[in-house]
Amino acid sequence: MTVELQEDNRGATIDAQFKALSDGTRRALLEYLVREGEQSVHALTAIAGVSQPMVSRHLGKLKRARLVTARRAGRETFYSARAKGLAPVVQWMAVYGALWSQRFTALEDMGA
Amino acid sequence: MTVELQEDNRGATIDAQFKALSDGTRRALLEYLVREGEQSVHALTAIAGVSQPMVSRHLGKLKRARLVTARRAGRETFYSARAKGLAPVVQWMAVYGALWSQRFTALEDMGA
DNA sequence: CCCATTGATAACCCTATGGTTATGACTGAC
DNA sequence: GTCAGTCATAACCATAGGGTTATCAATGGG
Numbered sequence: 001m002t003v004e005l006q007e008d009n010r011g012a013t014i015d016a017q018f019k020a021l022s023d024g025t026r027r028a029l030l031e032y033l034v035r036e037g038e039q040s041v042h043a044l045t046a047i048a049g050v051s052q053p054m055v056s057r058h059l060g061k062l063k064r065a066r067l068v069t070a071r072r073a074g075r076e077t078f079y080s081a082r083a084k085g086l087a088p089v090v091q092w093m094a095v096y097g098a099l100w101s102q103r104f105t106a107l108e109d110m111g112a
Numbered sequence: 113m114t115v116e117l118q119e120d121n122r123g124a125t126i127d128a129q130f131k132a133l134s135d136g137t138r139r140a141l142l143e144y145l146v147r148e149g150e151q152s153v154h155a156l157t158a159i160a161g162v163s164q165p166m167v168s169r170h171l172g173k174l175k176r177a178r179l180v181t182a183r184r185a186g187r188e189t190f191y192s193a194r195a196k197g198l199a200p201v202v203q204w205m206a207v208y209g210a211l212w213s214q215r216f217t218a219l220e221d222m223g224a
Numbered sequence: 225c226c227c228a229t230t231g232a233t234a235a236c237c238c239t240a241t242g243g244t245t246a247t248g249a250c251t252g253a254c
Numbered sequence: 255g256t257c258a259g260t261c262a263t264a265a266c267c268a269t270a271g272g273g274t275t276a277t278c279a280a281t282g283g284g
Contacts, residue, residue, distance in 0.1 A: 015136055022130035023272080027204075034208050041231055054273060056232055075230045075281040086209055092139075093205060096146050097198055135242080153261055166243060168262055187251040187260045 013066065013088045020065035021089070025050060026058045030067060033081040040076045125178065125200045132177035133201070137162060138170045142179060145193040152188045 020026055029044055041059065045052045059079055062068040067085040071078045132138055141156055153171065157164045171191055174180040179197040183190045 014139075015134070018130060018134035018139075022127070022134040024127055025272085027126075027130075031208060042229085045231095050272085051274065052231070053233080053275085057272085060232085077231065086205065090205060090209060093198065093202060096143060097202060137242085154259085157261095162242085163244065164261070165245085165263075169242085172262090184261095189261065 014092055016065040017067065017086070017089045020061050020067055023058070025054075026062060029055070029058055030062060030081060033068060033079060038071070038078045038080040040078055042076065044079065126204055128177040129179065129198070129201045132173050132179055135170070137166075138174060141167070141170055142174060142193060145180060145191060150183070150190045150192040152190055154188065156191065 021030075025048060029048060032044065032047060033039060041052065041055060044059070045055045048055045048058075050058075059068060059070070063070060063079075065085075067082055068079050069082045071080070133142075137160060141160060144156065144159060145151060153164065153167060156171070157167045160167050160170075162170075171180065171182070175182060175191075177197075179194055180191045181194045183192070
């Protein structure tokens with residue numbers, strides 16, 4: 001029968017998003033964008049603790065995961081956290097978090 | 113000044129959890145455990161689409177991320193989704209998801 | 225025009241990681 | 255005691271991934 005773990009269309013995005021979020025530096029960049037709003041690569045490099053090329057690559061990954069958007073302005077590129085970007089992951093959490101609670105909440109209210 | 117992206121204590125867990133969730137096979141195993149409850153490695157191997165050793169290793173990672181627990185019973189090992197396991201990630205999502213919405217909801221209600 | 229700033233790419237290194245097969249340690253059934 | 259089933263670990267391979275420095279294209283300012 002194979003309940004079959006298949007990742008469907010949306011699955012690719014989920015995968016990309018979890019992968020994108022699984023790196024501390026990337027999360028930090030994202031958190032900074034969320035808190036402070038649109039930032040240039042230059043500004044982000046200043047706080048990232050890694051080299052500028054690395055920041056560019058991290059931002060590229062966040063962009064492919066649709067968690068940020070880029071806006072070119074002259075020689076600078078401004079990145080912003082993308083509205084509704086977390087939706088796929090949030091949705092996954094909602095579904096499995098819910099089942100999770102449903103299965104356990106009654107059993108052990110604050111247990112392990 | 114370095115606003116300094118440091119991952120604190122809790123950070124390690126968050127990192128491990130996002131990493132654990134960033135693999136499709138691992139998510140599938142987790143989803144199966146959440147939906148169907150406690151399962152032996154044997155049973156999980158039957159649905160995982162990868163070899164038994166790989167299943168063991170994936171389960172090991174999920175365990176280190178505190179997303180599952182293991183219970184030895186004779187020659188079988190039964191794994192279960194761990195209650196409250198997603199808490200760290202959920203918390204992260206709550207904080208940044210909230211800021212996210214807060215920053216955007218008013219601006220573009222259903223935009224991009 | 226020339227130069228400095230900005231950011232993306234390339235080339236490279238090393239480690240982590242997903243996958244495999246082979247093997248070994250326990251356990252349960254006969 | 256022997257044999258089969260269950261799982262974890264080891265050894266190995268290939269690729270992806272984080273990090274670096276060097277470089278190049280493009281833009282803006284004097």
